[in-house]
Amino acid sequence: xxxxxxxxxxxxxxxxxxxxxxxxxxxxxxxxxxxxxxxxxxxxxxxxxxxxxxxxxxxxxxxxxxxxxxxxxxxxxxxxxxxxxxxxxxxxxxxxxxxxxxxxxxxxxxxxxxxxxxxxxxxxxxxxxxxxxxxxxxxxxxxxxxxxxxxxxxxxxxxxxxxxxxxxxxxxxxxxxxxxxxxxxxxxxxxxxxxxxxxxxxxxxxxxxxxxxxxxxxxxxxxxxxxxxxxxxxxxxxxxxxxxxxxxxxxxxxxxxxxxxxxxxxxxxxxxxxxxxxxxxxxxxxxxxxxxxxxx
Amino acid sequence: xxxxxxxxxxxxxxxxxxxxxxxxxxxxxxxxxxxxxxxxxxxxxxxxxxxxxxxxxxxxxxxxxxxxxxxxxxxxxxxxxxxxxxxxxxxxxxxxxxxxxxxxxxxxxxxxxxxxxxxxxxxxxxxxxxxxxxxxxxxxxxxxxxxxxxxxxxxxxxxxxxxxxxxxxxxxxxxxxxxxxxxxxxxxxxxxxxxxxxxxxxxxxxxxxxxxxxxxxxxxxxxxxxxxxxxxxxxxxxxxxxxxxxxxxxxxxxxxxxxxxxxxxxxxxxxxxxxxxxxxxxxxxxxxxxxxxxxx
Numbered sequence: 063x064x065x066x067x068x069x070x071x072x073x074x075x076x077x078x079x080x081x082x083x084x085x086x087x088x089x090x091x092x093x094x095x096x097x098x099x100x101x102x103x104x105x106x107x108x109x110x111x112x113x114x115x116x117x118x119x120x121x122x123x124x125x126x127x128x129x130x131x132x133x134x135x136x137x138x139x140x141x142x143x144x145x146x147x148x149x150x151x152x153x154x155x156x157x158x159x160x161x162x163x164x165x166x167x168x169x170x171x172x173x174x175x176x177x178x179x180x181x182x183x184x185x186x187x188x189x190x191x192x193x194x195x196x197x198x199x200x201x202x203x204x205x206x207x208x209x210x211x212x213x214x215x216x217x218x219x220x221x222x223x224x225x226x227x228x229x230x231x232x233x234x235x236x237x238x239x240x241x242x243x244x245x246x247x248x249x250x251x252x253x254x255x256x257x258x259x260x261x262x263x264x265x266x267x268x269x270x271x272x273x274x275x276x277x278x279x280x281x282x283x284x285x286x287x288x289x290x291x292x293x294x295x296x297x298x299x300x301x302x303x304x305x306x307x308x309x310x311x312x313x314x315x316x317x318x319x320x321x322x323x324x325x326x327x328x329x330x331x332x333x334x335x336x337x338x339x340x341x342x343x344x345x346x347x348x349x350x351x352x353x354x355x356x357x358x
Numbered sequence: 359x360x361x362x363x364x365x366x367x368x369x370x371x372x373x374x375x376x377x378x379x380x381x382x383x384x385x386x387x388x389x390x391x392x393x394x395x396x397x398x399x400x401x402x403x404x405x406x407x408x409x410x411x412x413x414x415x416x417x418x419x420x421x422x423x424x425x426x427x428x429x430x431x432x433x434x435x436x437x438x439x440x441x442x443x444x445x446x447x448x449x450x451x452x453x454x455x456x457x458x459x460x461x462x463x464x465x466x467x468x469x470x471x472x473x474x475x476x477x478x479x480x481x482x483x484x485x486x487x488x489x490x491x492x493x494x495x496x497x498x499x500x501x502x503x504x505x506x507x508x509x510x511x512x513x514x515x516x517x518x519x520x521x522x523x524x525x526x527x528x529x530x531x532x533x534x535x536x537x538x539x540x541x542x543x544x545x546x547x548x549x550x551x552x553x554x555x556x557x558x559x560x561x562x563x564x565x566x567x568x569x570x571x572x573x574x575x576x577x578x579x580x581x582x583x584x585x586x587x588x589x590x591x592x593x594x595x596x597x598x599x600x601x602x603x604x605x606x607x608x609x610x611x612x613x614x615x616x617x618x619x620x621x622x623x624x625x626x627x628x629x630x631x632x633x634x635x636x637x638x639x640x641x642x643x644x645x646x647x648x649x650x651x652x653x654x
Contacts, residue, residue: 152484152486152509152510153484153486155509156459156462156463156484156485156486156509157459157463159455159459159509160456160459160460160462160463160465163452163453163455163456163459163460164456164459164460164465166452166456166625167452167453167456167621167625168621169456169460169465169469169618170469172616172617172618172619172621173465173466173469173470173616175619176610176611176616176617177610177611178605178610179603179604179605179606179607179610180605180619181601181602181603181605181619181620182619183619183620183621183624184621184624185621185624185625185626186621186624186625186626187625187626188448188449188452188625188626188627188628189452189627190448190449190452190625190626190627190630190631191626191627191630208508209505209508209509211508212504212505212507212508213448213451213452213455213505214448214627305477306477307475307477308475309474309475309476309477310475311475314472314473314474314475315472315473320468320469320472321468321472322465322468323468323471323476323477323478323479324479325463325464325468325479325480325481325482328479328480328481328482329462329463329481329482329483329484329486330481330482330483330484330486330487331484331485331486331487331510332484334486334487335486
């Protein structure tokens with residue numbers, strides 16, 4: 063009977079497989095000679111992947127991260143690797159909506175005045191009817207889009223290449239002057255680095271909101287600091303370059319700027335989705351079918 | 359040619375109608391003897407409605423509020439009245455989501471640490487997979503529901519009477535122990551006053567979030583203060599009883615409590631929706647059809 067090494071003990075394991083439990087804390091399990099499928103514990107440092115070369119019967123590894131560069135060097139020839147693509151999408155989308163709504167509905171103002179018991183009121187911006195550029199139109203952006211559509215915002219998707227219903231990144235400069243909100247959901251690549259610089263920020267209308275939940279390198283942070291400190295545009299940022307962002311940088315204390323410390327992906331919504339994926343992969347593995355999310 | 363009295367000058371007016379502009383500021387317009395349809399300026403105090411009895415040709419009045427008790431006394435016999443039901447729904451829904459996401463994703467923590475430039479991080483709750491009771495299942499709750507569905511929360515509607523897919527308010531006590539989040543969207547009536555008291559709060563699981571965007575009277579505020587100050591549950595409140603809420607009340611400064619000063623309805627999303635409604639009503643009026651949202 064094939065054995066599988068799993069980080070959680072509450073999973074449905076199909077008939078024909080026996081589960082061994084290893085959550086990444088404490089010593090790695092002994093008696094692993096017949097482990098064929100290994101689901102790496104999530105967010106548990108470097109130890110779990112050191113076990114990979116010590117599993118002689120291994121056929122497949124499942125990581126719960128999207129990235130897997132750190133696994134390839136220890137992955138034996140012929141062993142399949144599946145990643146956790148999509149498991150963080152909804153968590154990031156939620157935090158993105160939290161940032162957008164906080165900025166549009168003046169939450170920082172209400173939170174600031176709460177300790178003094180102030181009932182000072184005011185009219186706010188809205189999300190409804192805003193034109194929102196979604197720059198980087200992958201699965202996270204699509205999860206954000208579902209929220210925006212529910213809120214009756216107008217979504218304008220922008221991807222590296224144009225396709226029906228999606229603008230190409232070469233159209234970005236033409237789109238910026240009509241944007242109320244620009245959401246960046248870009249990876250860090252040579253093409254995305256500094257894609258929002260002084261020229262792009264200057265093209266935005268007054269009071270536009272720049273949101274970044276991808277990678278900090280997409281924005282020229284000094285150009286952004288200049289525009290927000292002039293009071294011309296606003297920003298809500300979960301990622302910065304570098305991270306941790308220097309605590310004495312003037313961006314932290316500008317009006318109209320919200321900063322959260324790269325926490326968009328780290329919420330409870332991850333676990334049920336990760337467990338569901340693992341159960342689906344176990345079912346595939348048990349019947350000899352190809353795994354989903356294969357990256358090697 | 360029939361004349362219509364409108365608060366905005368940028369509306370599409372159908373052929374056959376002539377518009378007079380009155381936004382509620384300054385003196386009321388003269389030469390109104392042939393005004394047949396009057397759209398009351400929004401949020402402009404008591405002056406605009408005093409004009410109603412001075413319009414001898416008047417056939418219909420449109421208010422942009424949901425409430426109209428202040429108009430009935432000055433409305434002549436035989437004049438129709440339409441209200442602004444639904445125009446604020448999306449604004450309230452947006453703010454409700456802002457409150458829920460702020461609470462689940464720890465925005466008060468990040469905002470508190472921002473001025474010091476702290477990169478201290480942490481895992482947060484999520485909205486996804488939460489079971490959310492929507493108590494008071496009218497048009498505002500349905501707008502909230504669209505957001506919650508986009509975020510993959512589980513929505514449990516509760517209305518005054520049970521119907522297919524909707525629980526009755528008599529089932530509330532049985533539903534509370536399984537709720538992660540309870541959203542109150544109730545008007546102030548003898549039936550709703552104090553509907554969430556000590557017993558109901560005690561029935562909630564630890565760390566549950568109570569959200570109120572309806573009327574403050576629905577919650578026994580002293581019972582709520584006791585539960586949140588014990589650290590047992592959390593709250594996010596846009597409405598309180600009384601308003602303004604006393605600045606020295608201990609609820610303001612409890613951990614796990616977010617208070618905004620009754621600002622859910624007051625955002626920019628109102629105006630495009632109000633203008634759209636007025637243009638639709640003008641089209642109906644021009645062809646002699648019955649107005650929508652008639653309340654008399």
